[in-house]
Amino acid sequence: MRVLVVYCHPVPDSFCAALRDVAIGTLTAQGWDVRLVDLYADGFDPVLGTDERRHYHDRAPADPALATHIGNLKWAEAILFVYPTWWYGLPAMLKGWLDRVWATDVAFKLPADGGRIVSLVPHITRIGVVTTCGAPWWMSMLMGQPGRKTILRGIRALCARRSRTLYVAHYDMDRSTPQSRAAFLKKVRRKVARF
Amino acid sequence: MNVLVLYAHPVETSFHAALHRLIVERLSAAGHIVDDCDLYAEDFDPRMSRAERLAYHDGHTPSEEIGRYVERLRRAEALVLAFPVWNFGYPAILKGFFDRVFLPGVSFTMIDGEAVPSLHNIRKVAAISTYGGSRLRAFLMGDPPRKLVTRLLRATVKPGAQVSYLAHYSMNLSTEESRKSFKARVAAKMDRF
Numbered sequence: 001m002r003v004l005v006v007y008c009h010p011v012p013d014s015f016c017a018a019l020r021d022v023a024i025g026t027l028t029a030q031g032w033d034v035r036l037v038d039l040y041a042d043g044f045d046p047v048l049g050t051d052e053r054r055h056y057h058d059r060a061p062a063d064p065a066l067a068t069h070i071g072n073l074k075w076a077e078a079i080l081f082v083y084p085t086w087w088y089g090l091p092a093m094l095k096g097w098l099d100r101v102w103a104t105d106v107a108f109k110l111p112a113d114g115g116r117i118v119s120l121v122p123h124i125t126r127i128g129v130v131t132t133c134g135a136p137w138w139m140s141m142l143m144g145q146p147g148r149k150t151i152l153r154g155i156r157a158l159c160a161r162r163s164r165t166l167y168v169a170h171y172d173m174d175r176s177t178p179q180s181r182a183a184f185l186k187k188v189r190r191k192v193a194r195f
Numbered sequence: 196m197n198v199l200v201l202y203a204h205p206v207e208t209s210f211h212a213a214l215h216r217l218i219v220e221r222l223s224a225a226g227h228i229v230d231d232c233d234l235y236a237e238d239f240d241p242r243m244s245r246a247e248r249l250a251y252h253d254g255h256t257p258s259e260e261i262g263r264y265v266e267r268l269r270r271a272e273a274l275v276l277a278f279p280v281w282n283f284g285y286p287a288i289l290k291g292f293f294d295r296v297f298l299p300g301v302s303f304t305m306i307d308g309e310a311v312p313s314l315h316n317i318r319k320v321a322a323i324s325t326y327g328g329s330r331l332r333a334f335l336m337g338d339p340p341r342k343l344v345t346r347l348l349r350a351t352v353k354p355g356a357q358v359s360y361l362a363h364y365s366m367n368l369s370t371e372e373s374r375k376s377f378k379a380r381v382a383a384k385m386d387r388f
Contacts, residue, residue, distance in 0.1 A: 009248075010242070010243055010244055010245040010247075010248045011245050011248050011249060012245075014248075040242075040245075046241060046242065046287040046288075046291075047205075047235075047240075047241065047287060047288050048205065048281070048286065048287070049205055050205040050206055050207075050235070052205075053204075053205045053206050053209075054206055057367075086243075086293070086294050087290075087293040087294060087297065087343075087347065088343065088347055089284060089285070089290060089293075089339070089343065090284065090290065091242075091243065091290075091294060092241035092242060092243070092287045092288070092290040092291030092294050092295075093241070093242050093243075093287070093291075095282075095284050095285065095286075095287040095290045096241065096287030096288075098281075098282045098284070099281045099282060099286060099287050102282055110327075110367060114367065114368045117328075134310060135310065142346070143342060143346045143347050143350070144337060144339075144342035144346055145337075146284070146337075146339035146340070146342045146343050146347070147339070149283065149336060149337035149338075149339045149342075150282065150283050150284045150339045153283070153335070153336040153337050154282055154283030154284070154336045154339070155282065157332075157335075157336065172308070174252075174305065174308040174309070174310070175307075175308035175309075
């Protein structure tokens with residue numbers, strides 16, 4: 001299967017980078033065809049600009065900087081997001097990737113008569129998230145896990161019907177220990193192997 | 196009251212731009228001191244940098260750019276958010292404001308690895324949002340932006356602060372009438388703010 005790994009963290013030697021490497025290693029070992037998007041390394045601009053917004057409902061975004069990303073969406077059969085959860089949501093950088101790439105005539109079409117939204121990415125059948133949350137599990141539940149829902153409900157709704165999902169999170173990162181992080185890396189390996 | 200308005204829409208001719216003008220106009224008319232922060236006009240960069248992330252928990256003085264935003268946030272007694280919902284979340288430019296400006300020591304304090312909210316200078320919050328999809332669709336998706344305001348922001352600001360969330364759903368099917376009535380709701384909210 002073809003899997004796009006979308007990775008977002010500003011610090012190259014962060015724990016998230018280790019998660020990315022474990023995820024990619026596991027997927028490759030399973031025979032998956034992996035493509036990596038590293039938003040910070042690529043210097044991606046997450047701000048949906050005036051012109052792009054103006055034509056949002058008329059046509060696919062024209063910025064050549066998005067061409068590779070749009071190509072990746074067409075190519076992928078699965079997407080695995082690896083990022084830190086900040087303020088219970090996605091880092092702005094990653095949110096902007098959704099804002100700009102998951103656009104009209106790329107990810108979906110809106111019928112002019114106001115009918116149901118039509119998916120243009122029904123070939124994506126798996127959506128996964130590997131993340132770290134500063135907050136403990138119970139606090140994340142209390143806040144309603146907005147970040148998880150943006151991806152596993154909002155983005156998933158644009159993909160194949162009944163896409164498979166995966167969500168693995170290291171909660172309470174602010175109190176993590178070498179042991180908890182090692183255990184989490186193991187867990188990610190196990191879960192991603194079954195993705 | 197000192198009201199910080201955080202506005203996040205790139206198009207000057209959009210419905211949201213009209214809402215933004217209305218918000219600022221009505222708040223000023225009601226005698227509030229409005230700090231109008233138009234994130235697009237100010238060219239805010241929402242990306243937290245490597246240096247910022249590395250210094251995040253050290254209590255370092257933020258950069259001059261971020262320091263100015265921190266100052267504006269600290270001066271505020273109320274917060275009004277005006278934003279379109281894109282892909283069931285804040286626009287990146289607004290999300291980045293939380294990532295980069297709502298820092299430890301500003302909006303929360305880390306005590307033994309636990310984040311304790313401390314943005315107690317904010318006594319009132321209102322969010323004005325527009326959704327392309329229907330309310331039902333947003334509900335099925337768990338309505339993340341609504342939760343970010345009514346749960347997370349509520350928990351971050353002064354305990355007991357009034358938090359309200361006004362949304363125009365189904366913007367893609369909106370009519371002259373639906374927009375007019377939403378504007379009236381927003382105007383009334385700002386008049387009483």
